[in-house]
Amino acid sequence: MTDETFFSRVRVDAAPLRYEPDPFAMARIRAGVRERILRPTVAQLLARWFRPIAATLGIIAIAAGISIATIDSNDNGSMGDSSVEIVMAGDSYSVGQ
Amino acid sequence: MESERELVEHAQAGDTGAFDALVSLYSKRVLSIAWGIVRNAIDAEELAQEAFVKAYQNIARFRSGEPFGPWIFRITTNLALDVLKHRRRVKHEELTEREPAMRRDRADLPAIANEIARRIGGAIDELPEMQRVVAQLHLIEQFEHREIASMTGLSEGTVRSHLSLARAKLREKLADLYGDGDD
Incomplete structure (x- = not known):
């Protein structure tokens, strides 16, 4: 028998040696793969945590900016209003805060 | 579909x-x-x-x-x-422990076919590691040399060499099943 014939015959006779998994093995593999590919990655988890925090900080920063601007404009307005005009000897003087 | x-x-x-x-x-x-x-x-x-x-x-x-x-x-x-x-x-x-015992006999095959398969499996299990892997892929999983080379990262020549060594050992171990007079 040649080497090739020997291997050809062994290949035929070895067919029953192919692994026959239990009936639930395929289902377990599918479920495991599905669970793992749908599971969020670390980057996605971090993004999930940081997105609302970043949004909150953004809103706080905008609110603070608006508040400072409003206070500044109020301050400027009140300076004009609070100036006092003093008249002395026919001359008038304006004294601001 | x-x-x-x-x-x-x-x-x-x-x-x-x-x-x-x-x-x-x-x-x-x-x-x-x-x-x-x-x-x-x-x-x-x-x-x-x-x-x-x-x-x-x-x-x-x-x-x-x-x-x-x-x-x-x-x-x-x-x-x-x-x-x-x-x-x-x-x-x-x-x-x-390797699991040769996990191989179950195929109920649809005659006892002699299962016995021959068991002998072949046992002989493959006794091969050195890479010879066993290559022989397993070629004889049981039915892959060709080129496919095995691509799967394992070995050159085709190395795959042939592993198979050649494996064949010599398997021929020796399975001589009673595949003797020269058996042709």
Whole structure:
């Protein structure tokens, strides 16, 4: 028998040696793969945590900016209003805060 | 029903359902290859899962139009060979029993066919590691030299050399079954 014939015959006779998994093995593999590919990655988890925090900080920063601007404009307005005009000897003087 | 090519393209676009269909198509063969190399049902199942997850993570790099099978088989074989390497490092082989006994006789075959298969399996199990892996892929999983070379990362010449050594040993061990006068 040649080497090739020997291997050809062994290949035929070895067919029953192919692994026959239990009936639930395929289902377990599918479920495991599905669970793992749908599971969020670390980057996605971090993004999930940081997105609302970043949004909150953004809103706080905008609110603070608006508040400072409003206070500044109020301050400027009140300076004009609070100036006092003093008249002395026919001359008038304006004294601001 | 979608073709394999369409399934791959949909999976590349992020369709997990399409990838699930690819898992269904290939899980049995992948599991068989993994078991043939690591010889342990639990390890083989984990390895099959790992191979598919790795494939999914790298699916964008997969060239559309090529067959999915050889790619997933290559990933599986590489992971399985890594397991063997790891076992060698931690001397795990002595602790984890190979599972020739897990092979169940096929009820649809005559007892003599099962007995011959058992003899062949036993002889393959006794081969040195890489000869065993290559012989397993060639004789049981029915892959050709070129496919085995692609799956294992060995050159085709090395695969032929492993098979040649394996053949000589198997001929010796199975001489009573396949003697020269048996032709």
